[in-house]
Amino acid sequence: MRIGELARRTGVTERALRYYEEQNLLRPARLPSGYRDYAPSDVAAVRHVRSLLAAGLPSHLIADLLPCMVDTGDGLMPGCRSMLSPLESERDRLTSAIEQLTAARAQLIALIDRTPDDDAEYDAWVAAHGAG
Amino acid sequence: MRIGELARRTGVTERALRYYEEQNLLRPARLPSGYRDYAPSDVAAVRHVRSLLAAGLPSHLIADLLPCMVDTGDGLMPGCRSMLSPLESERDRLTSAIEQLTAARAQLIALIDRTPDDDAEYDAWVAAHGAG
DNA sequence: CTTGACCCTCACGTCGGCGTGAAGGTTTAG
DNA sequence: CTAAACCTTCACGCCGACGTGAGGGTCAAG
Numbered sequence: 001m002r003i004g005e006l007a008r009r010t011g012v013t014e015r016a017l018r019y020y021e022e023q024n025l026l027r028p029a030r031l032p033s034g035y036r037d038y039a040p041s042d043v044a045a046v047r048h049v050r051s052l053l054a055a056g057l058p059s060h061l062i063a064d065l066l067p068c069m070v071d072t073g074d075g076l077m078p079g080c081r082s083m084l085s086p087l088e089s090e091r092d093r094l095t096s097a098i099e100q101l102t103a104a105r106a107q108l109i110a111l112i113d114r115t116p117d118d119d120a121e122y123d124a125w126v127a128a129h130g131a132g
Numbered sequence: 133m134r135i136g137e138l139a140r141r142t143g144v145t146e147r148a149l150r151y152y153e154e155q156n157l158l159r160p161a162r163l164p165s166g167y168r169d170y171a172p173s174d175v176a177a178v179r180h181v182r183s184l185l186a187a188g189l190p191s192h193l194i195a196d197l198l199p200c201m202v203d204t205g206d207g208l209m210p211g212c213r214s215m216l217s218p219l220e221s222e223r224d225r226l227t228s229a230i231e232q233l234t235a236a237r238a239q240l241i242a243l244i245d246r247t248p249d250d251d252a253e254y255d256a257w258v259a260a261h262g263a264g
Numbered sequence: 265c266t267t268g269a270c271c272c273t274c275a276c277g278t279c280g281g282c283g284t285g286a287a288g289g290t291t292t293a294g
Numbered sequence: 295c296t297a298a299a300c301c302t303t304c305a306c307g308c309c310g311a312c313g314t315g316a317g318g319g320t321c322a323a324g
Contacts, residue, residue: 004270014271019312033320035271053311055236080247087244094237098230104187105226112219115212136300146301151282165290167301191280 023059
């Protein structure tokens with residue numbers, strides 16, 4: 001399969017696919033013409049890469065991780081358990097990122113909620129809080 | 133107060149404080165020497181800006197928003213209710229960002245959990261799932 | 265042969281929130 | 295007087311995951 005078809009089948013731009021190769025996330029064969037020749041399994045591989053990228057994993061970590069993943073994507077191969085530690089770091093980084101965003105959103109919601117919708121409400125708000 | 137003291141009191145670098153002025157997030161007065169002269173209230177203002185930046189609000193939106201905020205930071209002034217719409221957009225953007233991160237983390241956790249800790253566990257895992 | 269779809273490799277542009285100098289003026293302490 | 299600690303503006307560097315051309319090759323159809 002050439003790059004255009006893979007792009008269509010994954011919804012990823014050709015540029016992104018070339019970028020993934022540059023980052024060693026994909027290693028397509030080459031046709032005599034120099035065209036990239038992707039395997040059918042690369043459709044799944046691309047989805048895999050995308051979900052890990054969406055998790056915020058840096059591409060070099062994904063590159064290290066991919067050869068460790070079994071076909072089903074269910075776990076890591078033996079001899080790759082050294083990857084667990086960086087994975088746990090990323091998990092913790094995600095957790096704190098989520099907490100930060102959640103706190104920020106709560107603050108934003110509070111600001112929105114405390115803003116009156118019209119002048120009548122504003123007058124009531126002033127009466128309750130004092131003149132601004 | 134000059135920039136160094138404000139930096140110390142807020143934990144924000146001087147460079148960042150100059151950047152905030154460049155982005156119209158702060159408007160310090162100037163001393164005859166040309167030095168920035170910050171008001172005491174700018175300590176709170178900086179914390180405010182930081183929390184909005186942490187929420188992912190673009191600085192130009194914060195710049196529009198700041199003159200709308202009352203001293204207590206509790207709500208928006210009247211005549212600024214047009215800000216509500218972009219704020220709600222940002223809130224929704226935050227919500228979907230949080231959902232994405234949460235889903236990504238769940239996937240990462242699943243990957244970690246399914247990876248056996250030692251060879252014995254791996255043998256059992258192979259027995260249950262078939263050879264990898 | 266020509267058109268046109270498809271592909272290639274550079275290589276610079278983008279966004280945001282700063283970091284990091286360079287090159288110099290001002291104020292303060294000794 | 296000197297040195298240190300401030301301060302100024304100007305302006306390029308950085309990160310990451312691509313976007314966006316430029317300037318070409320490849321290949322099947324008409």
